[in-house]
Every structure is written in C-alpha cells, then in structure tokens.
Amino acid sequence: xxxxxxxxxxxxxxxxxxxxxxxxxxxxxxxxxxxxxxxxxxxxxxxxxxxxxxxxxxxxxxxxxxxxxxxxxxxxxxxxxxxxxxxxxxxxxxxxxxxxxxxxxxxxxxxxxxxxxxxxxxxxxxxxxxxxxxxxxxxxxxxxxxxxxxxxxxxxxxxxxxxxxxxxxxx
Numbered sequence: 001x002x003x004x005x006x007x008x009x010x011x012x013x014x015x016x017x018x019x020x021x022x023x024x025x026x027x028x029x030x031x032x033x034x035x036x037x038x039x040x041x042x043x044x045x046x047x048x049x050x051x052x053x054x055x056x057x058x059x060x061x062x063x064x065x066x067x068x069x070x071x072x073x074x075x076x077x078x079x080x081x082x083x084x085x086x087x088x089x090x091x092x093x094x095x096x097x098x099x100x101x102x103x104x105x106x107x108x109x110x111x112x113x114x115x116x117x118x119x120x121x122x123x124x125x126x127x128x129x130x131x132x133x134x135x136x137x138x139x140x141x142x143x144x145x146x147x148x149x150x151x152x153x154x155x156x157x158x159x160x161x162x163x164x165x166x167x168x169x170x171x
Contacts, residue, residue, distance in 0.1 A: 008055055009052055009054075009055050011024060020107060020108070021123040022082075023089075023090065023098040023099055024098070025085055025095070026094065030050070036050075039081060039084050042084060043081045043084065044077050045073070048074050048077065049074065049081040050081065052074060053078050103120050104120065106120045108121055108122055108123055108137065109137060109148065109149070111137075116139055119140065119141040119142075121139050121140075122137065123135050123138075124136050124138040124145060126145075136148070
C-alpha cells in the first residue's frame, strides 16, 4: 500500500503506525546524489525505489515499475532504501534537530522504570549492519537499553535509527 496522490510518500510512510521512530527526510537531501553514495548496491530495484520515495512517475519504458504485480516488491525496496537514507540523515544537523524534538516531546516513549519518572527514551541501534538486530530504546537516566514494549516497533531494524542517536541527549 502506498501513499495517496495528494500526500507525499515520505510523509505517508512516517505517519504509518509503527513508524514513529522515523523523521521526515528532506527531499533535497535525497536528491543530492552524494548523500546516497553506495546505496544503489545495497537495495534491489534502487532506481524504482528512489522514484517511489520522491513521488516521481515511472518512465513509460520501465516494465518493472509499470507492472502492478510487482508493486509490493518495489514498495519493500522503497522502505528499505528510506531506512538506509534515514540512518544517514539523522547524523546531519537537521536530522539531529528533528530527532531531538521528537525526543523532547516524548514521541519515542518513556522509560518504564519507576525511578526514571517518565524519562523520555531514544531509539537506538546496536549495529550498523542491515538486518543484524532490531531497534532498542535507551534511557539516559538509568542508562539502560531495552526492547520496545509495543509489538509494532519490534519489526524495525536497528539501522534506520543508527548507533549514534544517543548523541541527541546532549543536544
């Protein structure tokens, strides 16, 4: 299932239930080829995936993108590519600012420990290797890392939130 014609794909994807750990990546960042260096080797159907993310119409001669039976596969490729782009974006000043705002607003949840007094937590990855582990939550008060309580967050791989997100606490 993809975005509606009036809502950009990035906004649609970030508002899906379970994707609260993502922030909206600026289209200008995605359009800068330097920021995407090396990602074409990691994502199948890279060209079609980037077109989906940027809401571009597929080329008329692109048989794969124009085949309705392939839409789920291309949507998965777009989600994977967006996750890889997101992991890089949140290391930029603008990305850190967006993640810091979500952290300060408690959008990532709160520590469940009593003595942490509802301390906001941060999503954190324990690995930069795609598919190696799932996202965890870090509490800067008790310094603990634990699994998200919500089942909808336990499918997110650690890579889209990165291993450096904890730096937002000092921001």
